[in-house]
Amino acid sequence: MQDGIARRDADLWAHVESESSRRLLLAALDAFADRGFEAATTRDISRRAGMSPAAVYVHYRSKLDLLSEIMRIGHEAVLAEARDAMDGQQSPAGRIAAFVEAFSSWHARHATLGQVTAHELRALPPERFAEILELRRTTERLLAAELEAGAERGELHVGDLTGTVRAILSLGVDSARWYRPHRGVDPEEIGRLHADLVLRMLR
Amino acid sequence: MQDGIARRDADLWAHVESESSRRLLLAALDAFADRGFEAATTRDISRRAGMSPAAVYVHYRSKLDLLSEIMRIGHEAVLAEARDAMDGQQSPAGRIAAFVEAFSSWHARHATLGQVTAHELRALPPERFAEILELRRTTERLLAAELEAGAERGELHVGDLTGTVRAILSLGVDSARWYRPHRGVDPEEIGRLHADLVLRMLR
Numbered sequence: 001m002q003d004g005i006a007r008r009d010a011d012l013w014a015h016v017e018s019e020s021s022r023r024l025l026l027a028a029l030d031a032f033a034d035r036g037f038e039a040a041t042t043r044d045i046s047r048r049a050g051m052s053p054a055a056v057y058v059h060y061r062s063k064l065d066l067l068s069e070i071m072r073i074g075h076e077a078v079l080a081e082a083r084d085a086m087d088g089q090q091s092p093a094g095r096i097a098a099f100v101e102a103f104s105s106w107h108a109r110h111a112t113l114g115q116v117t118a119h120e121l122r123a124l125p126p127e128r129f130a131e132i133l134e135l136r137r138t139t140e141r142l143l144a145a146e147l148e149a150g151a152e153r154g155e156l157h158v159g160d161l162t163g164t165v166r167a168i169l170s171l172g173v174d175s176a177r178w179y180r181p182h183r184g185v186d187p188e189e190i191g192r193l194h195a196d197l198v199l200r201m202l203r
Numbered sequence: 204m205q206d207g208i209a210r211r212d213a214d215l216w217a218h219v220e221s222e223s224s225r226r227l228l229l230a231a232l233d234a235f236a237d238r239g240f241e242a243a244t245t246r247d248i249s250r251r252a253g254m255s256p257a258a259v260y261v262h263y264r265s266k267l268d269l270l271s272e273i274m275r276i277g278h279e280a281v282l283a284e285a286r287d288a289m290d291g292q293q294s295p296a297g298r299i300a301a302f303v304e305a306f307s308s309w310h311a312r313h314a315t316l317g318q319v320t321a322h323e324l325r326a327l328p329p330e331r332f333a334e335i336l337e338l339r340r341t342t343e344r345l346l347a348a349e350l351e352a353g354a355e356r357g358e359l360h361v362g363d364l365t366g367t368v369r370a371i372l373s374l375g376v377d378s379a380r381w382y383r384p385h386r387g388v389d390p391e392e393i394g395r396l397h398a399d400l401v402l403r404m405l406r
Contacts, residue, residue: 036239118380119322163388163396170377171370177321178369185366193366200360201404
């Protein structure tokens with residue numbers, strides 16, 4: 001499991017083309033998390049990346065480009081991780097537990113990224129906003145389909161489908177807000193607890 | 204119920220001494236929600252309040268004073284509302300349902316305030332931070348005590364107390380992030396759904 005996590009953490013930014021771009025994305029992520037997107041400056045981002053302000057523009061046109069890229073990478077990563085986790089599960093309940101475990105532990109493990117992806121959506125221009133919204137809807141549908149399948153089979157109780165999907169995702173998204181590594185729980189424990197609570201909720 | 208809600212909404216800011224202070228707090232809340240605390244300026248806040256920048260300083264020493272006051276009012280209000288709702292309930296399960304219904308619907312109803320209180324804690328200086336943290340801990344203990352009481356009586360199943368309390372609060376806190384009035388659900392529905400999901404989770 002440790003190997004898997006380490007691999008995924010590296011993978012998150014590994015497909016970004018150059019080392020400088022990767023450094024800028026991570027610097028921008030820290031700046032957005034610390035001060036909020038609006039208050040973060042290109043100068044601050046370049047300083048955190050150990051580069052000159054002019055060097056930023058070689059790689060990204062603006063801090064909005066950096067935010068868009070961070071949002072895309074974050075949303076794609078959590079969706080891919082949830083899909084991976086569901087693969088090989090034999091029942092709707094098994095796939096729901098795998099989704100929740102992956103989704104919640106991802107948000108704790110990548111708490112800074114999870115906070116920025118959850119809260120800076122408002123800053124995106126309409127085209128980029130639509131792209132991210134589509135990734136979110138795909139993630140929601142992935143979970144909703146299993147709730148529906150479980151209910152149809154009579155294995156799960158689902159009253160309000162949309163509300164229940166939102167509630168399940170809230171457990172994960174909010175973990176990125178409160179999670180701190182020193183609090184004595186690890187991201188995997190949070191994922192397992194949430195999976196257990198969700199299955200109890202649906203039975 | 205409608206009367207109760209209208210009364211509580213008015214009450215939220217009613218004890219603030221002057222009409223100008225109330226206007227400034229609401230203007231600051233909007234500015235912090237739109238741009239984040241760091242990016243919001245005193246000039247922007249005064250413009251939203253329809254006052255001169257100098258007039259702000261008659262009432263508040265800084266935008267940090269405005270944030271501290273907003274944080275205190277928000278945290279005290281949701282705690283008071285949860286306590287009120289629990290009063291008169293005869294069992295731990297009843298009090299938990301009442302707490303969850305009040306806590307989640309409050310966060311949807313006051314979504315802007317809920318977002319700012321959840322995410323701008325980092326901006327507070329240590330003394331103010333400690334004051335708000337104590338209000339949060341009191342709220343957590345209020346819920347935790349009922350989970351423990353229900354478990355002791357053998358009426359509720361509680362595995363990981365701290366993790367379960369956090370998960371229940373996450374449902375409410377995250378409602379402030381995603382809730383939009385036009386989405387066709389009202390805050391009270393969200394509260395009732397979450398109360399139902401939580402009781403299922405604990406049985």
